Amino acid sequence: MTTTLKIDFVSDIACPWCAVGLGALETALDHLKGQVQADLHFQPFELNPHMGPGGQDLGEHLTEKYGSTPEQQAQIRQTISARGAEVGFEFHPGGRGRVYNTFNAHRLLHWAGDQGAGAQHALKKAFLQSYQGRAECIDDAQVLLSAVKAAGLDAAAAGEVLASDAFAAEVRERQQFYAQAGIRSVPAIIINDQHLISGGQPVAVFEQALRRIAAGE
Structure with a gap:
């Protein structure tokens, strides 16, 4: 018997660990096929909500925000690249280059949530490939719309969203909801509204947690 679990994946495109x-999570669900299936929803979280147009140099940003050195940043990038390779995600070899505001991307993800089964998931992956995989400027409208096309969604409709303030209030409301629930870092994976898995955990951690929750433990 297959158990359906509601999974809210709270994250930001700006976050490599997401x-x-x-x-x-995808690999764990693949391993549990026939036992567990996901009702998956992507929820917004902005790491840099006040970032202006054009963004900021990544190294400069990380030094300002965390006090890390270029050497530490390079080491962390190597670690993240290795962890990505384990789950089939290839990061851009030189890193992201710049940090951008992701609010418009979150508005489009909210829109995609109403575009049919799998649409939001496809767009999330397209955004991650664009920014984390190819170091593209993720606050640029054309980059966002290219990702929309890559996800098989209607670029004209998405363009109308970008040209307006559609879903801005909804995204802010969801962000506030998760902030008030105590989410301070991402990814935060919430299962059935009550179980939290924090961070870019290994496949085995997700697999064990999903199996136990599905079994009612």
């Missing part, structure tokens, strides 16, 4: 976590 790509790792999503890949691990």
Whole structure:
């Protein structure tokens, strides 16, 4: 018998660990096919909500925000690349280059949630490939619309969303909801509204947790 679990994946395209976590979750679900299936929803979280147009150099940003050195940043990038490779995600060899505002991407992800089964998931992956995989400028409208096309969605409709303030209030409301629930870092994977898995955990961690929750443990 297959158990359906509601999974809210709270994350930001700006976060490389979110790509790792999503890949691990997908792999775990693949391993549990026939036992567990996901009702998967992508929820917004902005790491840099006040970032202006054009973004900021990544190294400069990380030094300002965390006090890390270029050497530490290179080591972390190697670690993340290795973890990505384990779950089939290839990061851009030179890193992301710049950090951008992701609010418009989150508005499009909210829109994609109403575009049919799998649409939001496909768009999330297209955004991650664009930014984390190819270091593209993820606050640029044309980059966002290219990802929409890559996900098989209607670029004209998505363009109308970008040209307006559609779904801005909804995204802010969801962000506030998760902030008030205590989410401070991402990815945060919430299962059936009550079980939390934090961070880009290995496949085995997701697999064990999903199996136990599905079994009612």
